[in-house]
Each structure stands twice: as C-alpha cells, then as structure tokens.
Amino acid sequence: MSAQINSGPFPVRGYGSFTGEVSEKASDSVPAWKPPVRAPRGAPNVIVMLMDDMGYSDISPFGGEIDTPTLAEIAEDGFRLGNYQTPPMCAPARAALLTGMNPHRAGFAYVPHMDPGFPNTAMELPADAPTLAENFRAGGYATFMVGKWHLTVESKMHDGAAKDSWPLARGFERYYGCMDGFTSLFHPHRIISDNSQVVIDEYPADYYLTDDLTDKALGMIGELRANDPAKPFFLYFAHQAVHGPLQAKAADLEKYRGRYESGWDHIRSARFARQIAAGLFPEGTACAPRNTEPGAEVVPWDELEAEQRQLFARYMEAYAAAVDNVDQNLKRITDHLKATGEYENTIIVFTSDNGATAEGGDTGTRSYFSRFGAPRFGLPEDWDADVARDPELIGGPRAYVHYPRGWAYASNTPFRLYKMHTYGGGTRVPMLLSWPAGLPKAAGDDGIRHQYAYATDVGATLLTLAGVSPLQQRHGVPAQETDGIPFDRWLREPTLDSAHTEQYTELNGRRALLDGNWKAVAPEPNGPGWEQGTWELYELAADPTETIDVAAAHPQKVRELAERWRAAAWHNQVFPLNDDGSFNRNRPATELLLEAPVTLYPGAPTLERFRSAKLIRLRSFTVDVAIDHGPGAAGVLVAHGDQGGGYVLYTEDGNLTLAYNQYGKMLCIGAPLEPGSHLVTLDFIARPGIKWDVRLLVDGVETARLENLLQLTGMAPFAGISVGLDRGGPVDWELSRRHGAFRYSGTLHRVHYTPGAKADYNPEQVLELDREMARVFE
Template sequence: MSLTEYPPGTTFPGRIGRTIGDSDPAWPTPNRARPDAPNVVYIVLDDTGYGQFGCYGSPINTPNLDRLAQNGLLYTNMHTTALCSPSRSCMLTGRNHHSNGMACITEGSTGYPGSNGAIPFENGFLSEMLLPHGYATYCVGKWHLTPAEQISAAGPYDRWPLGRGFERYYGFLGGDTHQYYPDLVFDNHQVEPPKTPEDGYHLTEDLTDRAISFIADLKQVAPEKPFFLYFATGANHAPHQAPPEWAAKYRGKFDDGWDAYRERVFARQKELGIVAPDAQLSPHDPDVQRWDELSDDERRLYARMMEVFAGFFEHTDHQIGRLLDYLEKSGQLDNTMVMVISDNGASAEGGPHGSVNENKFFNNVPDDLEQNLAAIDELGGPEHFNHYPWGWTFAGNTPFRRWKRETYRGGVADGFLVHWPAGISAKGEVRHQYGHVIDMVPTVLESLGIDPPTAVRGVTQSPIQGVSLAHTFDDADAPSKHHTQYFEMFAHRSIYHDGWRAVCPFPGTSFAEAGVSFGMLELTEEKLRELDATGWELYHVEVDPTETQDLAAQERPRLIEMIALWYTEAGKYNVLPLDSRGTMRFADPRPQIAAPRDTYVYRPDTQVVPENVAAKVLNRAHSVTAQVELADGDEGVVVCHGSNTGGYTLFIQDGLLHYVHNYVGVEEFSVSSTDPVGVGKHTLRYEFEPTGLPDFVSGKGTPGHARLLVDGTVVGEADFPVTIPLAIGIGGGLVVGRNAGSPITRRYTSPFPFTGHVEEVTVSTASPEHADADEQKRAEARIAMARQ
C-alpha cells in the first residue's frame, strides 16, 4: 500500500469521512535531504600555527592532514580573527565576530552590542541552517561559545550546543581542558571520562570515538541521511599532553632551535608553492630570545617542550586519521566535504620561558628553571599543564610575524584545507584566493545548493557577511571575491583590501619595543588620535605576504583611504568601542544568574560547579562544614575544589580527617586529625583564619591558621605559611563526594569517592576579605584569557 505525503503546513490532501473505511490517509512529509546530499565535516584545530602543519612545510608529521591536502585543496590565504571564540563564531554563522557579539572570548565580554558575548539568534548557526534540509547535526569537542556565567547546571541552555541546532554533543564547554582529566559534557549534562589515564584514556581519542559512534548510530538506521559534524579538538591548545611514545618520535629533532626551524620551514614552503620564490621571511621578533644565546639547560628544556608539542600534534593527526578511515571504509569519505581550519595563530600563552604549570603564571608565582628541568621527563603526561615558550610560538607561525591575539598575519593567517572528491575534481592543488572564516558557511551552502534561511525558529535572520569560495574549487585562477576584511583584537587593528593590508599594532610592534606587556595599557581617545595619525603601517601583501616592507610613507594617500575604510567597516559591524585592556576587561561586572551571597550549600551526586560560579575562598577567613555519616572503614573525598595545578581537598583516609591545600603544584600544606573520626553521624569542619596579608606581586596568598573540628571539637591545627594568591587550579571546579579530574593531592588517586554518606556541605565566606578584590578578578581574567 502506497503512502500519500504532503508538505507540512499545506492543505491535507486525503479524505476524511465519518469512519475509517470512508477515509483516505495522508502524511506530512518527513524532513528528508535531497538524494546524494554530501556530508559536511569541520575539523577545527586550536592554537595551531601556519608553519606547524606538515603540509605547510613543518617537520611535524601530519600524514592524515597531508592526505587531505594531497587529495583536495590547500589554501594559502585564509584568515581568522586572532582569537578562539570569535573565530569559531564566524565559521559557524558566516558573520563577523563583532556582529556575533564576540569581540573577545565570553569571559571578556563587555556591555556593548559587538562584545556582549551572546551570539544573537538572528545570526543562525550552520547547524540550524542544515536541520530543515534533512541533516543530522553533531558537535564534538571544544565549544566555548556560551556566556561563561551560563555553563553550569543552572543554565540557561539555549546557547549550549543543543540550543543552537546541534542534535548531539560531547565535549567541553570552556576554552581548554586537561587531556587526561577533562571537564566533559554529554548533550546537556556533565559526565565523567569513560576511562582513567592509567587505563589509557586521552581526550582526543575519546572525542574521535564519540564522533564515529554518532555517525554510526545514524547510518545504521538511515544510511542515506547526511550529517554535519563540527569536530573541534582541544589540541593543540595547552596543556600539551599526549602519550609518551608520540613525543619520543621527536627526540633531538628541535635541538637546533626555533631560529633554525623558521629557516627550514620557510624553505620548504617555497618548495611547496605556498609562498613565492622571492618572498622574504619576517625578521626575528624582539620579544623572542636568540637560540644561540640561551644556556644549555634552557635549550634542553625548550627543545623538549617542542618535542612534546610535536608529539601532541601528531597524536591528534592520528585521531583525525581514524575518523577519516571510518568514513572511507563506510563509503562516505568521497561525498563528505571536509574543511580543516585552525582558530588562530600559534599561542604565546607560555610566556618567554614556557611553563610546566600555567597556574603559576596566573598566580604571579615565577617558573623556576630547576623545577621545570626536574619535570622534563614527565612533560606531556597528566602531572603537568605545560606550554612552550614564545620562541616556538613565533616559529610556529612561519613565515609571518607575531602571534595569536594580534592582527599581524601571524595571528590571523591560518592553514585551511578542503577535501571533497565527489564535488571537487582538482586534487593536490594550492589555492591563493583571499578568504576569511566567515566564508566557510556560504561556501558550504552554495556547495549544497541551499539558500541562506530568511528565518530560523521564527527569528528573522541577518544577512550572511562572508562570500563563497566554491568558485575556486576547480579554478586555480578564479579571482578572489572577498575584497575587504577588517580585523580587531584588543585594539590591535588591521584591514585588508584587494591585495593591500594596513596594520595599527597596539601597544606596539612588540612588547619590547612598546615597553609594556599585553593588555597593560588602556587605549585613550588621545592615544587613538595619535595612532590614527602616525601608528598605521601599510603592506602590499600580494607581493609582500609576510609584511616586511612598510609602505606607509610612500603610499600615504592609499593608507589614509585604508584607515577610513577600517572605520567604515567598524561602524558596519559593531566594532566600537575599542578596548585594549586585555585581562583587565575580565573584571567588568556582568549579569549573573544568582545574587551575591556569602553562604553556599553543596550536595553529593550533583554536577561539578564550574570555577567561575563556585565559592571564592582565597585570601579570606572561611569555613567548610560537612554533615556526614560514617560506617566502619569509610573513606574518600568529602569536598574538593581545584586540580593538581592547585586547590584544596577535605577527605577521610585511614580513619583520620585531612585537609590539604595544594599551593599551585609547588608544595602541599596540610592539617590532620589526631584521632580517627569514628562511626556514626558527624559534623566535620575546616576553618581558615588569615594571620597576615597577601603579597600578590610575589605570588603569595594570605598565610593563616588552619584547624579541623569534629562535632565542634578541635582535632587538628596547623599554620600555613602561604596559600594560593589569586586563582585556584585550572580544570576542576568544586564537587562533593569525589575528586573529579586530576587529584588535588598526591596522597590519593582520583576520584577517591566518599564511601560514607554526605548530607550536605556548607562553605561560608562571611568574614571580611584580606584580598584586593580587583586583583582577584584580574587573576581570574588571566586564567580565562589563557583558556581560549
């Protein structure tokens, strides 16, 4: 018996009589894609420089990305915004980052339309555009597109992945996470990793498994239904972590240093046709140390940090290969449009010397060369949150100058690959047409034969601001259609127009030349006038792609036109006001879900409370009180907050009550009960009373007197000479009944669940603070900034 179908919302074409025998049925047509509609896969790498892809000349082995280039197209002139969340908003909406309210990451949002951190619903996501055309939509990996105050279990959920058109989600909502102990969300709820590091767990492998399973679940039921997969690894963002055998492949490969790396990669880029034979390598950066001027120990440490990064990247490439292999073996790869992009240039968040624990930097605790050397054989493992130094950042962006957060091409020029054998006849070719991440959505829509929607879920849509690159797929000589593109990040400005590029660096061309570090100089109206008069540079990037020949003096009329054009674009896309404050903007007040309070009540069997909404206990008198019931032999974590990079934990072990304060991974301070707690119901309490003032400049939080109480009786006391000054550990919020994530103390292994019963835990911060509240906010801002 055949079915009669009709478009939903139109007149019912069947017949309705008084009985079923006198009636003819008809059904609303299910949402089906057109026959042979291609799948779409975005593969989004994090903090990966132009000169770090193997197919862009790097010595790092990336065979699976290379095969996409060999069987597809490699673009040499693709651009991003210089920062994570802004770029991701562009590639998913087809609109500029200020149009998306994403001038910065959401933690740095300000109360202006171009920077409020809430992507407007009139700027639909590609997932929302494809759903009505019969596509399944999956998001796997890093998100970082929800306002920071809205990523807890309290929601709201309308700007989580499932609220923006994705039907399934598995990954992490923030800017970065531990590769061995990640903060995971499945659809709309937190989950624990399926394995431990001891069992061989690694996040990128887990994400790949989940992506494959999402697709397999779909195809076994509806083999013709196409899908859109947004696959965003946490790699290659810090921490640089991968199983040791991957880094071991690169032993000694970087001993000649970052200066030699740049020369070697640049020569290879010329051989590959990525840059012209007469192109010039950008000069040595003033902020980067000369490799031959470093000590032997520094060279040994920094070379090892790069070996670990290279292993991390190759490991990531291997997981990408597993996804590609699955698509190929299941007969789907040829008709899948795969687009590979990095969200910005290589990251300078490791500072001039690199770090084995970024949380030291956020707390003004200096990295110590001897301590770092002691950790050299453990780099890449779960014990350290490591990042390489500036020299490798600069080298990673070869051949361009500068890096992420800045709008020289080192921050905004990125690798871009397109692979679609069923739709593109060209293979292994290079494309030089100008592009920007806002062009990805219109390229997909044109390739699929889909018009941009006029409305999404009843919301009238804004115009797509990018232009399609589809005309370049089979025509290497096709002209660029993207003629003008503005850039702005932390008041660092530039604009491209038809082969020319004007740049206005801020605070200067380098930190050394400006005499001030990132975000420490607020742009005033007076300074802006000065910059517009004398601070712009001009480059003919069509012949000088690395921005080495400043033509501002020779081409003054053109420069004036370019500056005026920047302001025209800024007005069109909500770029103003300019905000150079860097991490200081993170201290701005923002709308909160809950009103301020000094008493927090937490319960077991609940989700981890993210750091940005958890109780703030640093540098102030506070107490932690738990109502528990114990049987003989019960043990485990009662409550904890943080990770192995810093935090605190209250737990029972060997019958005794213990409290450990992990001072930024450098030292543990503890207090323990003198006698076992005993069976039955008890009130367990930890109290901290400051005995001095913090010294934030030196990385020291308030010293204090710590005491433990059981049922109101003091059972243990200790003096802590120093505490965490500014920011509790990266990765891992506050949780009751277990240590989610990496273990806060070396005394146990995560999750060390509490085997007794916890009724509730109350954290009180009612006493006056000893901390400088503004400095505390700035520290939280520094962490947020590094997690993008």
C-alpha cells in the same frame, strides 16, 4: 470516512496531543502535517575539523616536520588555501565561522570570560543569526558536534543555567565535549553529553580526550547509518588540542624524543624552505625576522644555556606529539568513510582558529595556570610562573605545561608575532578542503590557492557546495545579513580573483584593515584609533609576511584605510574597544547569585568550574564539612581543582589532612581525627599579595595552619568542587595513586561553602544595571 477516537488523547508527531475527530481537513488550530525535509539525493557529508591555537606551518602540507600523513592525503585529494585568515582569537573565530558574521556583530569581540554588557561582548550568538548547523539541519542533514564549544558566557555554563546558548539549542542534534575554552586531555574537568554533565569518578589509565572525541564522532555517524543509510551529516569536530596545557600520549611523546634539539630558529628556517619549495610563497619572499617587540621577544636558540635548550625541546615534543595524534585520529574517520564508501562524497575542511600562542612566556611553564591564568595585576615577588617539575613529566598528565613563545615563532612561520596580534602570526592559519567527488582537481593542478578567504566565508562556501539554502529567519525573526562570501568558484577556477577584498580586524584595541593588496595595521592599543601616525602599511603582493612598513611613502593610502577601518568598525559594532582591559573587570549583578553560600551533598555531580570559582576567587571563604566519622573510616571529604592547582581535604589512617596544590607544588597540613560526629572547617583568609592563610579546625578548635599560600586564581582551580571523593583529575597525585577517587567510607552529611569578603585587590566591578537604569528613568 473519519475515525472517531474515544480513548483519550494520543500523540500527533510534532504537535503534542490531540483528542477528537481525525479528518482529511486540517484543523484551524493544528497546522497541516508536512513531511520532514530531506537533503537532495547524493548530497555530500560535511566535516569541519578545527584545531585550537595551531600555527600556519605545523602540518606537513604547510611545511611542517610533524608527521601528518592523513592531512597530506587530504591535501593531495583537495586544496591548500594558503591565504586563509581568521580573527586572532579562538571564540571570535568560531563565532565567525559558525554564523558567517564578523565576530563583533556575532557578539564575540573576545573570549566569553567577560560580561561587560555591550553588544560586541554579548558572549552568546545572536538569536537572529542561524548557525551553520541550523542551516544544515533545515536542509535535511543530521548535525553532530564533538569537542570545544566556547560560545556560552561563563555564568551560563553551570547545570542550572538556561541552555539556549548551548550547542543543542544552536542546531546540533548531538553534542559531546567540553564547553570551556580548554581542558586537560587526560582528565577533562567537565564533559557535556547533549545537555547534561557526564559524571566520571575516575578516568581509565589509557584515557586521552582526542581519542574519546573521535570515538564519539564515529559513534554518532554509526548510529545514523544504522537507521538511515542515505541521510547526509554535518560534523563539527572542534579539537581541544593543541591549546594548553600541552599533553600527549606516552607513545607519541617517545616518537618525537630528540627531534627539536636543533631549536626554533632551525625549525623555522627548514619549514620556510619547504613552503617555498611547495609553492606556498613565491621565490624571493622574505621570512619575517625573529620577533623583537617588547614582551614578544624570541631569544636566539644558540644563546640559550644547554640546560634550557634541553628543557625547551621537551615542550615542543609534547606539542608535536599532540598534533600527530590528531592526524592519527583523523585517519580513523577517513578509514571509516572509505570502508563505508562515503569518503569520496564527503567534504572535509581542516583549519585552525588562530595562530600559535605566546602564552607560555619566554621560558615556557610547567605550571600553566600560574603563568597563563594568573591575574595581571600586582603579583608578589615570590609568584612562581614556572614551578620546577621533573622534565620527564612534560606532556604527561601530572604537569600542566606550555611551550616557550620561541616555538610559537616557529609554528607561525613565516609570519610575525602570535595569537591576539593582527599581523599574520595571529590571523593566517592553514586550511585544507577536499571533496574528491564534487571538487576534483584538473590534471597538473597542485591544489594551492593564493586567493584571500576569511572565517566568515567558510559556511557560505560549504552551503553552496552542498546545495543548502541558508535560513531566512530563525524562530520567526528575520535572519541578520551575513558577511561571508563563497569561494567555491576559485577552488574550481584557480585564475579567478577572490570576491572578498576588504576585511577589518580588531582585538583588545589592536587593529588592521585589509584591502586587496594593502594592509594597514595599528599594532598597539590605546592609540587615537585612526590617525595616520598610529598605523603601519604593508604591500602584500611584494611583502606577504609584513616586514616592510611603507606608511611614510603612502600617507594618503594610510589615511584612506584608517578611515575605512573606522567605518567598518561602526558597521560591525566594534566600539567600544577593550583597549584598557576594563571589560575584564566589569561583571553583571546577575553573577551575585553564583557567589551566594551553597550547601553540597555527597553523590552530587561536580559543581561547574566557574560556579565553584565564584565562591573562592580573590576572597576569604570557609568550608564546613559535617561528618559522622566511624572507626577506620577514610576518604576524600571535599576536593576542588586538579593537577593544575587545587585543594583536597581527606582522612587516611586516622588523620585529617589538607593537601594544597599550589600550581604543582604540594603543601600539606594535618592532625589526628578521632571517631565521632564532627564539624570540620577550612578557613581561608585572604592576605595582601594575593595570599591565603588557611586554618584547619575540628569542632571549632584549630588543629593546623598553612600560611602565606599563593592564591589559586585566574583559571585555577580549573576542575569544580566534588564532595565525598576527588572526581576526575586528582588534586594530589600521590593520594590518587594510592586510592584513586578515594570515596569517603564514613557518613558525610553535607559540605557548606560560605564566601567571605573580597580582597582589596579583587578587580571585579559589579555593574548593577537595573539600578542604574532606574536612576535614569527617575
């Protein structure tokens, strides 16, 4: 019998509202109800844990001295993939891992801090490429993500942007983390929960991001289990550690005090000896010698001055402490899984997105953004790439630091060079994979596998192990063919060869082609691309660390591999190459909207980093603040940035003050401010040499001036604009120590930003593609 519904529309789950007669026969306009997909009974949970910029040898299963007992346990329970490789930069590696497609086909020839308009730099995952999360979700899994996303173009990370490239739109049911490439571990500049900014006025004194991400991951798992005790989950845990700035908790720092005074040469030698003893490399393998390439050189530790050795050791203590803390937090997850009886049936993958980085330069830095984030053109002579700070601050919340590249040389033992290079130092990283219930090791199996595997293979392997079929379409469009090849067979049968035998690599014009035992490398950009003279050749079975160039002895093999690289490059939309840096300069006309004047009001969430930077970067600009300043009123009027660099305008004790954090060097100006209604103005005037002069005006009258400031540029200010308080990471540490976020107690009406003319040295070229296309058709 049919039931007549007379009380109006009611919801039908999955299909909105329905009014009328409900019958056993589905309406032509309403599809028949289908039960939700359930994963097969006993399907494993899957955890992929990805580190940022961690080298091959840092963790103990790969020869490191850093205390990582949880990772050692996972290695004991599972497998060490000694020849796992990845694109040599973070976002391309993550795109390849999540889509199973080579990075250029996935739209990520580089990191999403550029937008030149080519398919290989779309900086968004293709609409017809299902992600690993989308595949698992379609297979009946709950899908969670915490940590670093870095797969959305900068101009679409603000709160008003379309969110079709954010994690929830790419298969994750829950997300908590930072969508940018990195952040402070003590004061993250911007945290997103699902699709919304988490507004945090002040972080607790004991806050640490790795702990927070772990809390949220455990919370997601706990919420699932409270409602469904059997549904498997896929957790993608993408750490912000250990990308710069290097920061660690005080107790972990103390644990490593004095451990690195022996220097990077000794650490590399000791790690390599342990790698040989463990069987990661055969006896007789040569450890690559100290890097001597121009711009990549490593100074022998014994040639450093005593003061330098003491300072440089502090940097590595911070790095090691941060890795140690990751292991501690991983133990919290594995302990929880053991307590709930789920550890044995959970696949755990642990790896890194690329090799260790040389971005700290030859001496390291205590002012991260003045070295890493600084523009690469025409820096003035007085530009300070390492603002002197008390070494006791290294690793803590006040100093944004990175280690000297000598420690990256040690981290990448036994390979040569670093992140962004196509040698092993950029592409070979540790990988652990365990599944005690489903992939038990045979007696006597040490779990080490020497077969080649690539980032694109990870998803294919996990789907195969879990019994989940990959999607054949996405949003009604046939899915692109993937490049990944499952490697589960040689995990079970160590004598089998890898089915993945050829792989191209390219980044900024540096190229490589792996073909089984052979690897051709074109180490520098701007070469002809495939001519014999630009390529080196290595025979990997005898020389896995790429130390002996045999190109002269095998010219035909060089020509063959160079041509095969070119063919792979055309197939994978590698061209055009960003081998002259021009991609970084070209910006789409759509970004002009982000440079328009804006009025901000107290109580609004912090303006997103990139949106904020477009208002001030390499240009003049003014900030107008309208207030009713009552007697005794005090607090922050506007703040932009954090301890890495920024500026804050505030009133305190009857005075108006501008504090300018010049990459860690504090400069202040001020003047008395009488009660009353005022228009306070900051007038930033761009000068030659990437400098600003700043005038502080009250009701149009100049009251103070700062001259010859180094501009905040590149990635600074990293935190966005806050109005009426200094939210999150403080610009002025001492002001924060006195007052915290220091919310303004008077009446703040509005803050208005007016971007001015761009400086002559601003390299951006706006590509007004719509006008160019119109000209073509005319």
